[in-house]
Amino acid sequence: xxxxxxxxxxxxxxxxxxxxxxxxxxxxxxxxxxxxxxxxxxxxxxxxxxxxxxxxxxxxxxxxxxxxxxxxxxxxxxxxxxxxxxxxxxxxxxxxxxxxxxxxxxxxxxxxxxxxxxxxxxxxxxxxxxxxxxxxxxxxxxxxxxxxxxxxxxxxxxxxxxxxxxxxxxxxxxxxxxxxxxxxxxxxxxxxxxxxxxxxxxxxxxxxxxxxxxxxxxxxxxxxxxxxxxxxxxxxxxxxxxxxxxxxxxxxxxxxxxx
Amino acid sequence: xxxxxxxxxxxxxxxxxxxxxxxxxxxxxxxxxxxxxxxxxxxxxxxxxxxxxxxxxxxxxxxxxxxxxxxxxxxxxxxxxxxxxxxxxxxxxxxxxxxxxxxxxxxxxxxxxxxxxxxxxxxxxxxxxxxxxxxxxxxxxxxxxxxxxxxxxxxxxxxxxxxxxxxxxxxxxxxxxxxxxxxxxxxxxxxxxxxxxxxxxxxxxxxxxxxxxxxxxxxxxxxxxxxxxxxxxxxxxxxxxxxxxxxxxxxxxxxxxxxxxxxxxxxxxxxxxxxxxxxxxxxxxxxxxxxxxxxxxxxxxxxxxxxxx
Numbered sequence: 432x433x434x435x436x437x438x439x440x441x442x443x444x445x446x447x448x449x450x451x452x453x454x455x456x457x458x459x460x461x462x463x464x465x466x467x468x469x470x471x472x473x474x475x476x477x478x479x480x481x482x483x484x485x486x487x488x489x490x491x492x493x494x495x496x497x498x499x500x501x502x503x504x505x506x507x508x509x510x511x512x513x514x515x516x517x518x519x520x521x522x523x524x525x526x527x528x529x530x531x532x533x534x535x536x537x538x539x540x541x542x543x544x545x546x547x548x549x550x551x552x553x554x555x556x557x558x559x560x561x562x563x564x565x566x567x568x569x570x571x572x573x574x575x576x577x578x579x580x581x582x583x584x585x586x587x588x589x590x591x592x593x594x595x596x597x598x599x600x601x602x603x604x605x606x607x608x609x610x611x612x613x614x615x616x617x618x619x620x621x622x623x624x625x626x627x628x629x630x631x632x633x634x635x636x637x638x639x640x641x642x643x644x645x646x647x648x649x650x651x652x653x654x655x656x657x658x659x660x661x662x663x664x665x666x667x668x669x670x671x672x673x674x675x676x677x678x679x680x681x682x683x684x685x686x687x688x689x690x
Numbered sequence: 691x692x693x694x695x696x697x698x699x700x701x702x703x704x705x706x707x708x709x710x711x712x713x714x715x716x717x718x719x720x721x722x723x724x725x726x727x728x729x730x731x732x733x734x735x736x737x738x739x740x741x742x743x744x745x746x747x748x749x750x751x752x753x754x755x756x757x758x759x760x761x762x763x764x765x766x767x768x769x770x771x772x773x774x775x776x777x778x779x780x781x782x783x784x785x786x787x788x789x790x791x792x793x794x795x796x797x798x799x800x801x802x803x804x805x806x807x808x809x810x811x812x813x814x815x816x817x818x819x820x821x822x823x824x825x826x827x828x829x830x831x832x833x834x835x836x837x838x839x840x841x842x843x844x845x846x847x848x849x850x851x852x853x854x855x856x857x858x859x860x861x862x863x864x865x866x867x868x869x870x871x872x873x874x875x876x877x878x879x880x881x882x883x884x885x886x887x888x889x890x891x892x893x894x895x896x897x898x899x900x901x902x903x904x905x906x907x908x909x910x911x912x913x914x915x916x917x918x919x920x921x922x923x924x925x926x927x928x929x930x931x932x933x934x935x936x937x938x939x940x941x942x943x944x945x946x947x948x949x950x951x952x953x954x955x956x957x958x959x960x961x962x963x964x965x966x967x968x969x970x971x972x973x974x975x976x977x978x979x980x981x982x983x984x985x986x987x988x989x990x991x992x993x994x995x996x997x998x999x
Contacts, residue, residue: 497973516972538957554987557954575988576954595991
């Protein structure tokens with residue numbers, strides 16, 4: 432693939448005058464276009480044009496070619512298929528879409544996602560679903576370090592191995608890690624639940640084993656059924672030990688601010 | 691931020707200069723300040739040395755041209771005086787020189803004696819290693835030094851976004867592991883115990899050409915390997931002894947290794963096939979040289995991987 436020539440304005444902003452290339456083949460509510468020869472901005476503009484202006488609800492993007500920042504900020508219910516791999520910051524800040532990536536994603540995919548579903552068939556880089564607020568992120572390969580850092584809601588399901596410090600500083604939400612986890616699992620987590628099948632190299636600070644309840648069984652089975660992932664493996668549950676909490680030493684007014 | 695890339699062909703020489711340019715150019719957004727290459731051509735019996743005769747990006751002055759000519763002659767005179775037989779001298783730019791010579795003495799003696807000429811820096815010295823680095827993006831450096839024609843088996847490269855030290859050739863990557871033949875390093879990250887190691891290595895007799903923290907890695911590994919460590923053993927040890935965040939690639943005449951710190955704070959994407967191994971800070975760099983759909987993954991924290999040619 433040849434390098435595409437980009438234009439920059441005086442501040443260094445890439446492609447200041449880019450417009451949607453209008454190359455998609457539209458068939459009713461479905462559309463498909465080839466991103467191979469398009470720039471990042473053109474791909475995102477074309478997606479927006481189809482989803483927001485043309486009433487399309489199902490788009491397939493062929494040859495995304497691992498470009499960064501694709502499918503970002505889509506705030507409508509729709510279905511998007513990326514037939515290939517995404518680079519960094521893919522599918523961030525989305526609210527509503529169901530996205531299927533048939534390849535892999537790089538660092539920081541699904542960052543700050545509000546709702547919807549993202550399914551990645553391949554591997555994911557570090558910081559996957561950072562600050563996730565809602566929705567489900569499913570990675571069928573392995574994920575890099577600090578997956579679900581600062582997670583504030585939603586569910587992350589990883590079928591492969593999760594690298595170090597997964598769930599670092601997570602505050603709410605759930606993670607189901609089916610291929611074991613690296614060192615420092617759940618380091619400094621505030622709340623939320625991490626389920627792990629297989630070996631955990633080490634637990635992070637203030638992450639402890641939790642008591643399994645029927646609600647856990649119901650939740651895991653429901654998610655696996657919903658996403659057609661077969662029967663869930665045998666899982667261990669990890670939660671916050673609440674030893675790092677120091678809210679009690681605060682004045683009532685300060686406590687209100689913190690919480 | 692910086693971007694690093696490495697490429698190793700397992701089935702003989704290929705246009706490695708052109709391929710690495712494609713990889714580095716696609717990562718220009720990670721570092722537009724300078725671009726560097728460490729290329730391995732077919733190994734010969736003699737040595738090949740790349741050196742700069744003065745900082746090519748300094749303020750030009752009236753005597754610069756004369757000075758460069760003087761340095762050029764002095765480099766050859768000093769090589770001969772140490773018993774080296776100079777076979778070929780060529781210039782890519784007015785301030786960069788490539789010398790091929792036959793020699794069977796100590797490389798440190800040569801490097802120290804040549805760098806004693808004020809302004810001269812030995813960029814690389816070895817049987818097949820050639821380091822090329824200059825300001826600008828990959829395409830402009832490759833065009834300036836004619837790298838598209840370079841045939842070789844493996845190479846690493848770097849696009850630099852200067853954060854810790856100046857924008858000039860001395861502070862550009864890759865770094866030759868002075869005075870160790872055919873070893874070079876590129877690095878993405880920051881080292882936090884830089885001064886500790888710099889003092890330690892300087893006391894052991896090593897020189898530093900720049901104030902860039904990455905130069906420590908090259909000299910550190912060279913020191914370990916001189917002491918008898920394999921490349922892999924030296925790299926594993928570096929994970930304990932070097933502090934900070936880093937992903938670095940180290941190459942020798944017949945191997946290419948990559949190491950990642952225990953926080954996995956800097957990215958690396960890896961693609962392995964039967965005929966090649968390609969690794970880079972971003973997958974788009976790998977796709978720039980592999981035409982078909984590929985399946986890649988990221989090495990984990992604290993990982994050291996080494997491939998032989």
